[in-house]
Amino acid sequence: MSHKRIPKRKAAIAVGSVAALGAAALLLPNANASQTGGAGDATPKTFRANDVPTLASQLSSQLGGAYAGAYYDAGKKQMVVNMVGSDSNVADAITKAGAIPHQVRNSTAALKAAAKTLRAKATMPGTAWVVDPRTNEIKVSADSTVSGSHWDSLQSTVKSLGSGVATVKRSGGSFKTLVSGGDAIFAQANGGGVRCSLGFNVTASDGSPAFLTAGHCGVAAKQWSDSQNGQPVATVDKATFPGNDFSLVKYDDPGTQAPSEVNAGNGQTVQITKAADAVVGQQVFRMGSTTGLHNGTVTGLDATVNFQSETNPGGTDTVTGLIQTDVCAEAGDSGGSLFTQDGSAVGLTSGGSGDCKSGGETFFQPVTAALQATGATLGAGGGAGAGDQSGAGAGDQSGAGAGDQSGAGAGDQSGAGAGDQSGAGAGDQSGAGAGDQSGAGAGDQSGAGDQSGAGDQSGAGDQSGQSMGNGASDGSALTSGN
Template sequence: MPKRKAAIAVGGVAALGAAALLLPNANASQGKDQAQGAAGSARTLKAKDASDLAAQLQKALGDAIAGSYYDSAKQQLVVNVVSGDNNVIVQAKKAGAVVRKVDNSTAELKAAAQTLKTRATIPGTSWAIDPRTDKVVVTADSTVTGAKWDRLQSTVQTLGSGMATLRKSAGTFKTFVSGGDAIFAQVQGGGVRCSLGFNVTASDGSPAFLTAGHCGVAAKDWSDSQNGQPIATVDQAKFPGNDFSLVKYNDPNTQAPSEVNVGNGQTVQITQAADATVGETVFRMGSTTGLHNGQVTGLDATVNFQSETNPGGVDTVNGLIQTNVCAEAGDSGGSLFTQDGSAVGLTSGGSGDCTNGGETFFQPVTAALQATGATLGNGGAGGSGGNGGNGGNGAGDQSGSAAPSASAGDQSGAGAGAGDQSGAGAGDQSGAGDQSGAGAAPSASAGDQSGNGSADDGSSLTSSR
């Protein structure tokens, strides 16, 4: 059988702004940090270097650090330290970070999140620790009303105004079916479409790719064209709880490049997996909406999706990366990466669309790699494991990203597959139906994807399947 090159392309739809920012230095190294001035002065850092420093300090100082974030304007790492711990302050400053004294410790913030889990696991809600405000930010979508809203509001109030904040989202939480390089599957009741995230090498040496878990739960066999013959089979799929799938190519000679196709014949080489850092700029590629960029706004986020397989039930996904990057149906599974070629996440779900904006959640790639034993490309090293994603070995050929989307929106019958997405952040997905239109999008060339797949009511927090 001739060798087949897995072309993972991502549509270039409305991606000019992001492409202009990304492409000039797409394959450039972040470079060395600028020299540190006098001992203890803050260092000027690239985002990747700031992430590495944050991981080192977290490992050395543990819970004495109450979170950290990247100040992109000043190119500095800001580390939160509870007032009074002078030894920690000295060490953090010596390492080159900016130290900020805060009131809430890591233990207190985690305890608040646990209280929310115990008392307010309600479909259509999410929460994440925001190191910039030193609080737990709780979000409720448009479906959280009446007694559910009263219960959530009461729980947040018991935590105290200095510990948590509550806000409303105009949309609804759901998974995004559609995305990156489109991949397709047939299920009872219709078709499903997702985006390919990153090409990888499985632990047994076979070529494979990562995509969203709710996609892998929805269907076992995947094709690179609508109604085409399957070219890959799901090996592992986790959803809810986590949201990742390892899908192996059926042809062991498949050449799966470690790159993301960002449209117009341009690609970004993926050389490693990395943990996200709050404040850093990231890029998302998906077959429905193409290339878009934004910032990481939270880590270790929890999203409660309305279960599609259990009426009234909840599918909860933990340890996610929260961003303000837009996404729509069909973008699920698509790749989240940085300008220096680091694989960061797989599109899970969110709310909003790429016209009005929104928020999107991503499964950390480092966690997916560690759990599956896969490696990126030729085994590039993974991240440090922060955020729930422990340094897995790299994550391979990310080339396109694919989020399951209901092919032709039929999804409603995707049944277990699509439904499961809810846990991935797709509560609303009822039937994954929102994916409507996603199926039509051609998978191969990035350009083709443009415009494919309907936006799935982006207004909701959907996991871009």
């Protein structure tokens, strides 16, 4: 079949983001350290981050209630496994696996029970929580909108969990969904312009070319274009929001070329060969059409975030099962790619707080879950292994079962700021808060180039249509940042 120019450009869009901030940061030394040491060697092995989920799952099954989560020490490239109690047999099993045993107080069961309590008593707009295996506690966050009786209730709930189980802190700004991530994609909805970003190109279960983006984007609009005022080139096949936050969007032209790669800027392209579960402590990279390339660390798994609902006044939109990171993001970055240096697709940008000037925390929909739910595959068969890669449940790694957190008001999640993320004008998204994003008209979106810093993006067609080459050129001159 013929290959239309627009679909070709669109394919590139889905892959990555426009201007990259510090693409050079992507090429780090010793990215893929090999394992060392024998199975019975007391010396800790050297692991790759992607090796951790499988071993964590195996140890969880082997150790039962003594297993309390695991995380990755990126500096030493070692795996740390939490254990409850002082049973030497448990410690020996962890050591023989090449990991480092770490005795902790809270069991997985205790953390799961605490998560249930939070879900029942702290599901209010502006709150979030995630199990941090590095501290063996639940980290609860409250944004600037949580005040008065809500703040008092949150504090009392955390205190009721007991000493050393959970901590609560303020998070800068407010939790909001963030639209865009890879190259910009556009739609019309509710009388205004909607802007999101493409995450990863995939092959749908029927063999047709498609891409993944945020679920709230797919809920906001059915048809998507690769230019601000262009004709639609892709149609939503499945959108899941609330509960999860992913959409499968099929290209209208079955002959569309949809390479499995992310343009990292500076002339660099990262081939995406597989999907992988995130690991606490792992370094990750995020591409966004607003802020470009930023890197950071995975700080938690199975996170629950409670957004102020934009479709139900006074309501709460809860999103669960998310990856928490310290990578910054801004409005217009939703739907975009979270990936690793070795070419593993990890997540789709969902929402968060803060910005890329002062920092913040950002949450991502796991790609493995999106692939499993849609039946799509990633890369040269790489997506097919999504189930295996995700076999080490996030709950195993973080200490809290995803099921506990995921149950939090899934129904309410559906409204979570779909308008905010997708409705923002490109120009407004770059610096504006959620409110500004949603109010921006289609005309405002034309400033996409300003958002990402790529001059080429400023033209609606160029934003989405360039095969990332133009954005890469501009991005290469920028320095990386977190």
